[in-house]
Amino acid sequence: MRNEAAALPAAANAADAFGPPPLAADATNRKNMALLIQLRWMAVLGQVATIAFVSWWFDITLPLPPMAAVIGALIALNVASQIWLQYRDDVSNRHLLIALMLDVVALTAELHLAGGASNPFTCLYLLQVTLGAVLLDARSTWSLVALSCVSFIWLIVSYRPLLLPHHSASDVFSLYITGTFVGFVLDAVLLVVFVTRINRNLRERDAKLAALRQHAAEQDHIIRMGLLASGAAHELGTPLASLSVILNDWRRMPAIASDPALADDFADMEASVQRCKSIVTDILVSAGQARGEGSAPTTLKTFLAGLVDEWRGARSARNLIFRNEFGDDIAIVSDVALKQAIVNVLDNAHEVSRDWVELVVERDGDMLLLSISDRGPGFDRGILAQLGRPYQSSKGRPGGGLGLFLVVNVIRKLGGVVSAWNHRGRGATVRLSLPLSMLAIGERGGE
Secondary structure: OOOOOOOOHHHHHHHHHOOOOOOOOOOHHHHHHHHHHHHHHHHHHHHHHHHHHHHHHOOOEOOHHHHHHHHHHHHHHHHHHHHHHHOOOOOOHHHHHHHHHHHHHHHHHHHHOOOHHHOHHHHHHHHHHHHHHHHOOHHHHHHHHHHHHHHHHHHHHOOOOOEOOOOOHHHHHHHHHHHHHHHHHHHHHHHHHHHHHHHHHHHHHHHHHHHHHHHHHHHHHHHHHHHHHHHHHHHHHHHHHHHHHHHHHHHOOHHHHOOHHHHHHHHHHHHHHHHHHHHHHHHHHHOOOOOOOOOOEEEHHHHHHHHHHHHHHHHOOOOEEEEEEOOOOOEEEOOHHHHHHHHHHHHHHHHHOOOOEEEEEEEEOOEEEEEEEEOOOOOOHHHHHOOOOOOOOOOOOOOOOHHHHHHHHHHHHOOOEEEEEEOOOOOEEEEEEEEHHHOEOOOOOOO
16 A cells, blocks of 8 residues: 555645644743752752861861851742742743852852852852853843852952861862862763753753644645645536536437437446535535535444445445454444545555455554555555655655545544554555544534
């Protein structure tokens, strides 16, 4: 079976039925805010551990009450941020900027109480700036850079000196180098961990946006084909009606009525005209401009049996094997778009496998499975890899490949999926998987 059939008449309803799905709020900034909250918890634990280690191991006197107050303020900020985030669906660039600025202020306060600019942990300003460069827009990033620079300058002129025990100059320098090394390692590790996770969030966002753009392009393509099909249906309505009247008049002429061969030919022509009128009606029904009746309540077995009989009669085809293994029958609403999608796949199979086509109907829990198999040459690997993309065809003719593209979008609109695979020997199978809730009476609302 190949992706070669002509476009579905159901494309005419694209403007109404295939609109883009509601867009979920972009959660990337929300995820990044959660990462900043995690980083702040790590900063709290790191500060507590550093203060305890420096006070105990190096016997350095620190102003513990004000430093504890800064840590308490960070804990309160983090708790408030966590509660705030639970009730927010969207987080803006401004929110991220405020969070990073508060972290810079907290770091500045701690450094002011522990030696100012001479404290080796001033390198942690680079962590905030780097996170800002990744998370924020350019203007906000430069604002964060300016705040960090002003804070560093303030630490040069205003700070509380560290009360170091009596050591030689070499011991003090060694202590500074050790602190610088610890700060560098801490800065590097946190940057790798958090920038990697932030980049993953950004890649997920980019992939989601790319999928939305692709979906929008496909919907636009379907809408344009739907408008074209609807317009063609209107244009064909008048000449088909004229042909029907003329053939009916000619058939009643004595010269034709008395000739059985001519009478049979005219009967076949009238049947063909009626078939064309039925196709035009289906196009307009799908477009919401019905000339006749639309969807109606029926049962699944009746719907499929009627579809198979109609397909066989319209194509004079006897190669279709129909196996209904669904089980107990259920009431459904007949759907013109679904009918045309199934017919389209059957036409694809019939085109490449004139001697044998099989339609199998099965049930898997709450899913309806329709499998159409053939003994044709199968799908090319490129088509299988991009199943449902427009103009993916192995014949190379103009407009080829639109059939399966429209089938995929019809089934997607009904909440299902389309899958396809080649057989080891010869042939291929296309499976339409649909939730029964979308076909059941009373479940589809105003569709």
